Amino acid sequence: MIRQFSAEVTSNVRLSDGVFMLVLSPMSEVLRPCAGQFYMVGQGCGIPGKKPLFDPLLKRPFSCMDYNDGLLHFMIKLRGRFTAILGNCTPGTVLELIGPIGNAFPAVGAGERLIVVAGGIGIASVAMLLRDYPEATLFYGVRSANDLFVDQLPPVARLHVTSDDGSAGDKGNVLEHLRQYIASIVETTEGGVIKVYACGPYAMTEQLCRMFASKGGDLCKVNGWTVEAFVSVEERMACGVAACLGCTVSTVNGYRLVCKDGPVFSVNDLIPVAT
Amino acid sequence: MNLEVSVAGLRLKNPVMTASGTFGYGLEYAGFFDLSRLGAVVVKGLSVNPSKGNPPPRIWETSCGMLNSIGLQNIGIPAFVRDKLPVLRQYDTRIIANFFGNTIAEFVEGAAMLNDATGVDALELNVSCPNKDAAWSAFGTNPVVLAEVVARVRQATSLPLIVKLSPNVTDITEMARVAVDAGADALSLINTLTGMAIDIESIRPRLSNIVGGLSGPAIKPVALRMLWQVHKVLPSVPLIGMGGIMTADDAIEFILAGAVAVAVGTANFVNPQATLHVIGGIEQYMSRHNIADINDIVGGVIC
Numbered sequence A: 001m002i003r004q005f006s007a008e009v010t011s012n013v014r015l016s017d018g019v020f021m022l023v024l025s026p027m028s029e030v031l032r033p034c035a036g037q038f039y040m041v042g043q044g045c046g047i048p049g050k051k052p053l054f055d056p057l058l059k060r061p062f063s064c065m066d067y068n069d070g071l072l073h074f075m076i077k078l079r080g081r082f083t084a085i086l087g088n089c090t091p092g093t094v095l096e097l098i099g100p101i102g103n104a105f106p107a108v109g110a111g112e113r114l115i116v117v118a119g120g121i122g123i124a125s126v127a128m129l130l131r132d133y134p135e136a137t138l139f140y141g142v143r144s145a146n147d148l149f150v151d152q153l154p155p156v157a158r159l160h161v162t163s164d165d166g167s168a169g170d171k172g173n174v175l176e177h178l179r180q181y182i183a184s185i186v187e188t189t190e191g192g193v194i195k196v197y198a199c200g201p202y203a204m205t206e207q208l209c210r211m212f213a214s215k216g217g218d219l220c221k222v223n224g225w226t227v228e229a230f231v232s233v234e235e236r237m238a239c240g241v242a243a244c245l246g247c248t249v250s251t252v253n254g255y256r257l258v259c260k261d262g263p264v265f266s267v268n269d270l271i272p273v274a275t
Numbered sequence B: 001m002n003l004e005v006s007v008a009g010l011r012l013k014n015p016v017m018t019a020s021g022t023f024g025y026g027l028e029y030a031g032f033f034d035l036s037r038l039g040a041v042v043v044k045g046l047s048v049n050p051s052k053g054n055p056p057p058r059i060w061e062t063s064c065g066m067l068n069s070i071g072l073q074n075i076g077i078p079a080f081v082r083d084k085l086p087v088l089r090q091y092d093t094r095i096i097a098n099f100f101g102n103t104i105a106e107f108v109e110g111a112a113m114l115n116d117a118t119g120v121d122a123l124e125l126n127v128s129c130p131n132k133d134a135a136w137s138a139f140g141t142n143p144v145v146l147a148e149v150v151a152r153v154r155q156a157t158s159l160p161l162i163v164k165l166s167p168n169v170t171d172i173t174e175m176a177r178v179a180v181d182a183g184a185d186a187l188s189l190i191n192t193l194t195g196m197a198i199d200i201e202s203i204r205p206r207l208s209n210i211v212g213g214l215s216g217p218a219i220k221p222v223a224l225r226m227l228w229q230v231h232k233v234l235p236s237v238p239l240i241g242m243g244g245i246m247t248a249d250d251a252i253e254f255i256l257a258g259a260v261a262v263a264v265g266t267a268n269f270v271n272p273q274a275t276l277h278v279i280g281g282i283e284q285y286m287s288r289h290n291i292a293d294i295n296d297i298v299g300g301v302i303c
């Protein structure tokens, strides 16, 4: 069940010029989030004795990057007004949250291989998978070494880093490297199921659909292997609880709500809009 | 202390309701607090047939407000009556069905269907969505069309009929008068103000629908002024005030301007328990000012 609660900032650390790690301690009992779920985070208007703040107005969605010792971890990229406020929050600041929200990544079956794919700050939405599935392979694409935060992740069994400028890992597009990796698996080993769970910029979602959709995807079925890909998508949100109907995405089943039916969708369902 | 009010013969345990489209079908918020605390739940705008609404993106935040172009997406009256209403009815609150049609015949059909449903306490006629096309907007902006749709719906229902007015008109008092003359028992105002935002990097509108409805604290002064104007010319017509109500102080301003009840909209997104804070704050205000009955201060602003 989704809950509304206050949480205190216990630490806020800059990881780079544009990214910070915000750790919150919930002030009441909360539910354990699952990998892929997120929270609406706001300045706290419902906190008794605190003057309500209405600008920025709406709460913002952020994935839970990690949950341990009862603390919620968020890795956040500076974008606009609210992320700037969060970036400056000092320990002791009280924020208001709603969550955990959303459908989470589906469970990986026994015998299935999991490949986690992250593009930039998308790592925040998939990082919990690495705790749930220590055997998973991670493909982590960044612009440059500055955007790479491997030290913030749980231990990873197999890590493939790519960067646009070659300053970290292999140079090039993370999905091209993923393609080669899958090609090598399907050539050398007996068939089975590969699950690809991903989050990244919109262009990456689009490309994942082209690669793995059962209709038209060139890599969804090869050599007795089936690749099932799921991506976490973003849309602007007002409520986070399926009340405003604002966070729609186009799917083969019509409009669906990212906050209720998502944020994780099968690439078979999404209809990417050309950018 | 009495918080009970009456809107068009409908008794509410307190004057605080939810604004249509900002509280889903009510049940989305049932996990956050006991809906029985509310004066009334006003549900998302319903139509005879389900409607899929506008393409994304549908939301853009503005300074102290938000634009939306949802486009009246809804599950349709039959699904509402079958799946939502029986659950919603379990709560000890009033249920007000906001509804619309694409033609006058559809408005009438919708009113008749809701009239026959068990558990609907009143109807709120939505003629004021800014996300529909120009022809549809005539329902809320052309006095002749407004008179016709209200009169026809009036004949189709015996439930209290609330007409929700559009602020996107030159003279709101004229529209208010027309609606009341055609049979409205009460008026709610305001719906969102038509607005727009442009991404200057992509040089494209922020909303796929280009324009959307502005709501939230940014519109409160406009809403308050319109409510006060309507109350002045129609002092005996029950008015439900809304537009940017975030706190009890905001709600009391509307009551002082002439609202017998208020609706909390965008604030629900910011804080799912906003309505409870508004109710609690009204009680505190009343005890602080020795007000025994909320009805005593309706329209009480001294000008």
Ligand SMILES: Cc1cc2nc3c(=O)[nH]c(=O)nc-3n(C[C@H](O)[C@H](O)[C@H](O)COP(=O)(O)OP(=O)(O)OC[C@H]3O[C@@H](n4cnc5c(N)ncnc54)[C@H](O)[C@@H]3O)c2cc1C
Pocket (backbone or CB within 6 Å): A038, A056, A058, A059, A060, A061, A062, A063, A064, A074, A075, A076, A077, A078, A079, A080, A081, A082, A083, A084, A121, A124, A125, A233, A234, A235, A236, A237, A258, A263, B060, B061
């Ligand atoms: C399910 C989900 C999970 C997310 N997880 C993370 C995360 O873990 N870390 C992280 O850094 N970011 C995450 N984001 C993106 C994050 O919500 C936006 O970066 C943030 O809302 C920007 O707010 P702002 O006020 O700084 O930016 P502004 O540009 O000033 O925001 C203006 C408006 O646009 C909305 N908005 C802007 N960018 C986005 C976006 N990409 N997605 C949704 N709404 C947006 C804002 O909420 C706000 O209403 C997530 C988004 C979603 C939908």
Ligand SMILES: Cc1cc2nc3c(=O)[nH]c(=O)nc-3n(C[C@H](O)[C@H](O)[C@H](O)COP(=O)(O)O)c2cc1C
Pocket (backbone or CB within 6 Å): A244, A246, B019, B020, B021, B022, B044, B045, B046, B068, B070, B072, B098, B126, B164, B190, B191, B192, B213, B214, B215, B216, B217, B219, B242, B243, B244, B245, B263, B264, B265, B266, B267
């Ligand atoms: C996302 C959203 C959806 C809305 N949907 C409806 C609707 O279906 N029918 C209606 O009459 N008004 C609708 N409204 C208008 C609100 O009921 C209310 O009149 C308006 O938002 C002003 O109040 P507020 O500033 O407190 O939100 C909607 C508003 C928002 C923000």
Ligand code: FES
Pocket (backbone or CB within 6 Å): A236, A237, A238, A239, A240, A241, A242, A243, A244, A245, A246, A247, A257, A258, A259, A260
């Ligand atoms: S954010 Fe309101 S419906 Fe999804």
